[in-house]
Amino acid sequence: MSVPRPPSQLSLNVNRTERSVCADPATPLLYVLRNDLECNGPKYGCGLGQCGACTVLIDGVAARSCVVPVRAAVGHVVTTLEGLARGERLDPVQQAFIEEQAAQCGYCLNGMIMTAKALLSMHPDPTDEQIREALRFNLCRCGTHVEIVRAVKRAAVLLGQAGQQAEPR
Amino acid sequence: MNDLARVAGGGDIAHGADGTMLIPPPARERCLFGEVVRPRHPHAATLRRFDAEAARAVPDVVAVVARANFLAVVARSPAQAAAGAAALRPVWSEAGGRTEQRVPRRRRVVASHGDAASALAAASMQLEQDYRWPLAGIAPPAATAIADWRDGELRVWLPDSRPGALRAELAKLLGIAETAVALICWHDGADMADMAAMAAMADMADMADVSGAAARASVSHHAAADAALLAQAVGGPVRVRFDAAAFDDATGWITTRIASATTGGEPDGEAAAISAYQVTATAMPVQARPLASIQTGTPSAVSDVGGSDDAGLVPPYRIDHLEAVSADMAPTAAAIAINPLAGAVAQVFARESHLDEAAALAGVDPVALRLNHLQDERGAALVRQVARQAGWQAPAQRSVSRAASGDASAGVRRGRGFAYASVVDADGAQPTHSWAAWVADVEVDAFSGEVSVTRVTLGHDSAVSTSTPSPSSLPSPSPGRTQAAAPALEHDIAEATRQLTAQAPSFDRWATAADAATALPAAVGTLAPEVRVVGGLTTTAGLRGSAAATLPAAAAIANAIFDATGVRLREPPFSGERVRLALAGEHTEDAPARRKRQWLIAAGAAIAGLCATVMPWRSAIAPVAPPEPGFYSAATIERGRLVAAAGDCAVCHTAPNGAKNAGGLPLETPFGTIYSTNITPDVDTGIGNWSYAAFERAMREGVHRDGRRLYPAFPYTAFAKISEGDMRALYAYLMSAEPVHAPAPKTELAFPFNLRPLMAGWNLLFHRNEPFQPDPSRSVQWNRGAYLAEGLGHCSACHSPRNAFGAEKGGRAYLTGGEAEGWEAPALTSLSRAPIPWTEEDLFQYLRTGYSSRHGAAAGPMAPVVEELAQLPESDVRAIAHYVASFNAPPPDAATLDRQARVLEQRSATLARTMTGPADRLYQSACAVCHQSDQGVPMFGAKPSLALNTNLHGDKPDNVIQAVLKGIPAPSSNALGDMPSFADSFDDRQVAELVHYLRARFAPDKPAWQGVDEAVARIRGSASTGAKVVHGANGANGAHHGQ
Incomplete structure (x- = not known):
């Protein structure tokens, strides 16, 4: 049915770096990020776009990388968990999650942090209600929801203190 | 700033001929974009009212500019400007009407000496012919200009260096002094955008103007005036594109009748000469004022604008008895894109074609014939130089040497033609005399008639016309200069030849890639002619070069086509269709006998067709050797590639992970599984030994080369409509592909369907073998869409219901919905169940990108169709959308559609609160994470709305179940993600529950679906047979794709 697509050389901008990969353009972005570019922040959870563990930012907007074909990311700016910190300095959102001890098993945290990052770039000072709504499609089976909401609140404070805009790139 | 002052005060368009002072236009990001709104007859229309508020409400719209009858929107992006313009909804009233269109012609004798009439009457060898030239140029031109307004000074960048009265007109339009206007020659296009390219252009400034785009000259003035007006209104840089295609009246012809008498004419007779020459040209006068000036009611800056253009009517040859007459038509309301040079172009084409005909009639060398009459030494020297450089031989000698070298290939006929022009251009500050001579080499594909210009040898020379130019002043060609000029000149020549050989608008015309792109893309480069330049390319003050270099193009190509094929084309464009028809009719004699014979042939063909259809067995067509590589011209193969894409050949003839077109894909039909065949030119397993006759019979009648009947799963019922030219090109394309040895699995249907001869009866009942007939009452676009949709695209194969014999139902049932491979193919007519009516624009978006936000994504068998359509030019996809939309009632306006969409969304949101x-x-x-746009965070790409989804409102649940179980691979031209397959995570009961839920929540006005459980089981079963594996759907299983 579909004419088979040969692997092709694709150029991706991941974490402020131009990367070149050879892949079937229909390959999920997640596979390329983890296997070819060694960005293991995004996790393989359900593979169906349901759980959110694979969330990355594309042009600053949340994306479920397990259902986004890699070709859709060409020409856009991809940011993974690895791309948040600047050198040794953690992103305020990461810092807040550590300070609030928001992890139990930690598998969902990539998605929680990246989605929170996307939220804070739109709403620098969200209400509890907005945080819950934003994270409603990110699943956590350990039950650290309360800590996670607190972490996002703290992240907003840290961001405000840093005086910097939540700049996703 | 000094430079700028020089530019502003100078007498001409700033060019930077010294390579230092060219001013680049403002960067695209800094520019605003203007969209001017005009009625189709802008000269005659008065603006009554418009909705400025609606336009200002469009995001990123900066200003609405209205002055008298001029109306425009300025915005931060072209798309927003267009959206703002659409929101204006202006109302125009047409004043005056078209009362004065048919005014008697005025005859004027332009030149006369000797007694042409009596010399013609007395001559033994006489030739009289009409030649026609489209006034607007061959393709309606378009141009982009940028204007910047700062501190009371105006700078305009426009793709033209022949300002004429433009500076004065712009000054008048803006109410400023002429010295405050700076005009800068500039060419749009990515390659010209950066400074380096601009500097390079400065170096070839004189050549850049040759710009085959003489046609661009007048539209660039319209664009410049529009941009200037808007720049002044917003006080910053504004970019405007002017497209003449938007107007009705950009047509009209110059008709030139030439009668001549030739004496001499013994074979090799050096003494052959034209003794009498009589030319009468009929044309509309040229109008040169910018539209913005006319629409704002600005008085003309120049008292005598335009006027009848007699340029080039008098031949540059010494002829004893001569008469030249110009007969004017009254000007029509709008002659928008009239090219100021059209008169000269038309005359050169007519004269140089005629001289070639006269030479052929007398049996003499056309170059020698011209030299006999050339009194102008500088011109004659140029002609000799070009002929020498091109290795010109008299046609008689050439045919001898061609036969000797065995060059007489059956597939491609080659020929060359010569033409010459010499004009004095009084448009600039000083009159300039230009000379140009062309030798064009062409290849004509004898089957398709497709013409490609393979090489052009061109000589060009110009001088400020003072008195008689000194014959000795011919400058020698300067290699460095020619080098620098090459890209621009090649571009111009490629553009000129492309336009000349383009097809006339017709239902089977394929737009080339170059039609869509602004710059010539690399793909066309292979088809562009090789260009050799000889002669002096002098830079003169004031006017830099001129469009004169491309004046002889049309006649040189027409003469070359005649040389190659014996077919004489007396009006452009020299389309493949015209050449092919002329070639097909080349052996016919006098008309009445021919007509009678044709009638007999037609009757015979009809009877033969009838017999053939009923006969259960057909004879085999003898196998042939595959054509040699290089047998078909590149242009024909390219056309065939588009035909194949439109016909979706590869969709069915390629197995999953198999080689393209090598067959083997199983197609499930109600009668059993049919395997597609190998259509690569492999001799053993493909169609390598199929002659064109065998191929055409298969395509139109459904008969294998060996005489076996094919099943109508192969939609020959639709392919019968393919035009002859397209069929030839498709054959050329398939036969030029790489052969793949791949035997296809044997199709074995159950009795009685395994009896292929029965198909003869089926054909008699259900198949009409008739090519597509355009409907003259419909537009060109509609007919193009109909041809693509009914013939090649075979839309109805899936979207029309079929009867018990598996034949499509026509008439009222046409396109009312069918099924394909376990998917429901929805109705495309007003019977569509879509909750929001499909508009032409929605159809276009869906077909072009695979997704429409108001309807959903292309899935199942439609996905590869969209993928193939991506290869077609945008205009073709629009034509299909236009045609399909014509089956629906006219949709409500955009605001109503948006309101309907909001109501539907609201309804499902309300229901959601009670559904637990x-x-x-x-x-x-x-589902919600990707489909609920009101929940969670915004996601990259779109969240397709289920409340608007066509499938959820359909009569059958099949497509929804298919999508849930098998997923939908993301359309390649869209930022949508894949929809994953849920076959492995939901059991049948869950799928059925979910499907019922979706229906109840998103289509509450529709009855609950029946038989969902059975449908789920059936569709899951068909997925496991592997007959159809949706590409990409497996990716969700977690297995890493091989890389």
Whole structure:
């Protein structure tokens, strides 16, 4: 049915770096990020776009990388968990999650942090209600929801203190 | 700033001929974009009212500019400007009407000496012919200009260096002094955008103007005036594109009748000469004022604008008895894109074609014939130089040497033609005399008639016309200069030849890639002619070069086509269709006998067709050797590639992970599984030994080369409509592909369907072998869409219901919905169940990108169709959308559609509050993240709305079940993600519950679906047979794709 697509050389901008990969353009972005570019922040959870563990930012907007074909990311700016910190300095959102001890098993945290990052770039000072709504499609089976909401609140404070805009790139 | 002052005060368009002072236009990011709104007859229309508020409400719209009858929107992006313009909804009233269109012609004798009439009457060898030239140029031109307004000074960048009265007109339009206007020659296009390219252009400034785009000259003035007006209104840089295609009246012809008498004419007779020459040209006068000036009611800056253009009517040859007459038509309301040079172009084409005909009639060398009459030494020297450089031989000698070298290939006929022009251009500050001579080499594909210009040898020379130019002043060609000029000149020549050989608008015309792109893309480079330049390319003050260099193009190509094929084309464009028809009719004699014979042939063909259809067995067509590589011209193969894409050949003839077109894909039909065949030119397993006759019979009648009947799963019922030219090109394309040895699995249907001869009866009942007939009452676009949709695209194969014999139902049932491979193919007519009516624009978006936000994504068998359509030019996809939309009632306006969409969304949101239970939890966990735009965070790409989804409102649940179970691979031209397959995570009961939930929540006005459980089981079963594996759907299983 579909004419088979040969692997092709694709150029991706991941974490402020131009990367070149050879892949079937229909390959999920997640596979390329983890296997070819060694960005293991995004996790393989359900593979169906349901759980959110694979969330990355594309042009600053949340994306479920397990259902986004890699070709859709060409020409856009991809940011993974690895791309948040600047050198040794953690992103305020990461810092807040550590300070609030928001992890139990930690598998969902990539998605929680990246989605929170996307939220804070739109709403620098969200209400509890907005945080819950934003994270409603990110699943956590350990039950650290309360800590996670607190972490996002703290992240907003840290961001405000840093005086910097939540700049996703 | 000094430079600028020089530019502003100078007498001409700033060019930077010294390579230092060219001013680049403002960067695209800094520019605003203007969209001017005009009625189709802008000269005659008065603006009554418009909705400025609606336009200002469009995001990123900066200003609405209205002055008298001029109306425009300025915005931060072209798309927003267009959206703002659409929101204006202006109302125009047409004043005056067209009362004065048919005014008697005025005859004027332009030149006369000797007694042409009596010399013609007395001559033994006489030739009289009409030649026609489209006034607007061959393709309606378009141009982009940028204007910047700062501190009371105007700078305009426009793709033209022949300002004429433009500076004065712009000054008048803006109410400023002429010295405050700076005009800068500039060419749009990515390659010209950066400074380096601009500097390079400065170096070839004189050549850049040759710009085959003489046609661009007048539209660039319209664009410049529009941009200037808007720049002044917003006080910053504004970019405007002017497209003449938007107007009705950009047509009209110059007709030139030439009668001549030739004496001499012994074979090799050096003494052959034209003794009498009589030319009468009929044309509309040229109008040169910018539209913005006319629409704002600005008085003309120049008292005598335009006027009848007699340029080039008098031949540059010494002829004893001569008469030249110009007969004017009254000007029509709008002659928008009239090219100021059209008169000269038309005359050169007519004269140089005629001289070639006269030479052929007398049996003499056309170059020698011209030299006999050339009194102008500088011109004659140029002609000799070009002929020498091109290795010109008299046609008689050439045919001898061609036969000797065995060059007489059956597939491609080659020929060359010569033409010459010499004009004095009084448009600039000083009159300039230009000379140009062309030798064009062409290849004509004898089957398709497709013409490609393979090489052009061109000589060009110009001088400020003072008195008689000194014959000795011919400058020698300067290699460095020629080098620098090459890209621009090649571009111009490629553009000129492309336009000349383009097809006339017709239902089987394929737009080339170059039609769509602004710059010539690399793909066309292979088809562009090789260009050799000889002669002096002098830079003169004031006018830099001129469009004169491309004046002889049309005649040189027409003469070359005649040389190659014996077919004389007396009006452009020299389309493949015209050449092919002329070639087909080349052996016919006098008309009445021919007509009678044709009638007999037609009757015979009809009877033969009838017999053939009923005869259960057909004879085999003898195998032939595959054509040699290089047998078909590149242009024909390219056309065939588009035909194949439109016909979706590869969709069915390629197995999953198999080689393209090598067959083997299983197609499930109600009668059993049919395997597609190998259509690569492999001799053993493909169609390598199929002659064109065999191929055409298969395509139109459904008969294999060996005489076996094919099943109508192969839609020959639709392919019968393919035009002859397209069929030839398709054959050329398929036969030029790489052969793949791949035997296809044997199709074995159950009795009685395994009896292929029965198909003869089926054909008699259900198949009409008739090519597509355009409907003259419909537009060109509609007919193009109909041809693509009914013939090649075979839309109805899936979207029309079929009867018990598996034949499509026509008439009222046409396109009312059918099925394909376990998917429902929805109705495309007013019977569509879509909750929001499909508009032409929605159809276009869907077909072009695979997704429409108001309807959903292309899935199942439609996905590869969209993928193939991506290869077609945008205009073709628009034509299909236009045609399909014509089956629906006219949709409501955009605001109403948006309101309907909001109501539907609101309805499902309200229902959601009361719908709880297991199915709701399934929806929340599996679907909502990607489909609920009001929940969660915004996601990259779109969140397709289910409330608007056509499938959820359909009569059958099949497509929804298909999508849930098998997923939908992301359309390649869209930023949508894949929809994953849920076959492995939901059992049948869950899928059924979810499907019922979706229907109840998103289509509450529709009855609940029946038989969902059975449908789920059936569709899951068909997925496991592997007959159809949706590409990409497996990716969700977690296995890493091989890389």
